[in-house]
Amino acid sequence: MELSPFMKELGLKYPIFQGGMAWVADGKLAAAVSNAGGLGIIGSGNAPGSVVADEIESAKSLTKKPFGVNVMLLSPYADEVVKVILANKDSVAVVTTGAGNPAKYIEKLKDAGIKVIPVVGSVALARMMERVGVDAVVAEGMESGGHIGKLTTMALVPQVVDAVKIPVIAAGGIGDGRGMAAAFMLGAEGVQMGTRFLVATESKIHPNYKKAVLRAKDASTLVTGEYAGHPSRVLKNKMAKTYIGIEKEEALKPHPDYDKLEELGTGSLRRAVIEGDSETGSFMAGEIAGMVKKEQPAAEILAEVYSQADKLLNGER
Numbered sequence: 001m002e003l004s005p006f007m008k009e010l011g012l013k014y015p016i017f018q019g020g021m022a023w024v025a026d027g028k029l030a031a032a033v034s035n036a037g038g039l040g041i042i043g044s045g046n047a048p049g050s051v052v053a054d055e056i057e058s059a060k061s062l063t064k065k066p067f068g069v070n071v072m073l074l075s076p077y078a079d080e081v082v083k084v085i086l087a088n089k090d091s092v093a094v095v096t097t098g099a100g101n102p103a104k105y106i107e108k109l110k111d112a113g114i115k116v117i118p119v120v121g122s123v124a125l126a127r128m129m130e131r132v133g134v135d136a137v138v139a140e141g142m143e144s145g146g147h148i149g150k151l152t153t154m155a156l157v158p159q160v161v162d163a164v165k166i167p168v169i170a171a172g173g174i175g176d177g178r179g180m181a182a183a184f185m186l187g188a189e190g191v192q193m194g195t196r197f198l199v200a201t202e203s204k205i206h207p208n209y210k211k212a213v214l215r216a217k218d219a220s221t222l223v224t225g226e227y228a229g230h231p232s233r234v235l236k237n238k239m240a241k242t243y244i245g246i247e248k249e250e251a252l253k254p255h256p257d258y259d260k261l262e263e264l265g266t267g268s269l270r271r272a273v274i275e276g277d278s279e280t281g282s283f284m285a286g287e288i289a290g291m292v293k294k295e296q297p298a299a300e301i302l303a304e305v306y307s308q309a310d311k312l313l314n315g316e317r
């Protein structure tokens, strides 16, 4: 498979990004992916700048390869995280953004030589991002783990590819080389995977969370927050069922009150990742969790996915 000029410019061996997952994707996971030839991305989530600075230091100590940082635009710390990234412009090659419009940061990041790649869930947002000058977009379908949009990867990716001239990276529901090859057939020039990397050997998530992903089947996820805002795909567990129960009950009321959901949801990803608590933790994962059957080093995941996709795209079975 010939790498696109954009992927070559990023210095990658494999056109595979590891999604910048909040709480999960630390400097160690990102460095492992980057060392192996993919693009490792640190997830900053709602973390303050100082925490992100520590993770960048950790990645810098473990790899000389390019890596990225994901900025969650809804975070109250987004401004200070961007400052930390700018202070580390020599090592942070890429910024991906989630949950919003990164327009106000684009000029500074680009002036610093950092590529800006927002995650989009619609053609309209992809077009808007192209207009404000981003370098590429990640088109993410609702099969993915974490916060999701409304369209599927299969429908979204080719429509985004047709709508913009900048490179498109496909995400959502890509778990092996078949998914990667399919994304390339849809016009993507790279893929981003999150769920498969949850169980990488270098991923720090609690063993209970890893076990839950490894045991998942095709229908093991559900979407919380469909009524209350910020839909999110998680593995079915007690927490998810309680959340959805309250959400549906409130939605039927003339004046729904979603405040108690705010309480329930706050810190729930941390409780999953750090404590492995399935009673109160949100085990975010995508629909392909049912295909993820073993814990492997990140390098092995990348090589396996890439070589399978490469064969398929060369017409081999």
Ligand SMILES: Cc1cc2nc3c(=O)[nH]c(=O)nc-3n(C[C@H](O)[C@H](O)[C@H](O)COP(=O)(O)O)c2cc1C
Pocket (backbone or CB within 6 Å): 018, 019, 020, 021, 022, 024, 043, 044, 045, 070, 072, 096, 097, 098, 099, 119, 140, 143, 144, 145, 146, 147, 171, 172, 173, 174, 192, 193, 194, 195, 196, 198, 284, 285, 286, 287, 288
């Ligand atoms: C636990 C978890 C946390 C995530 N957190 C973020 C985040 O903070 N910002 C973001 O842009 N995407 C986030 N994502 C999405 C991933 O970066 C990636 O795009 C997605 O997982 C791809 O779909 P897949 O899960 O089907 O591989 C998260 C995904 C998971 C599973």
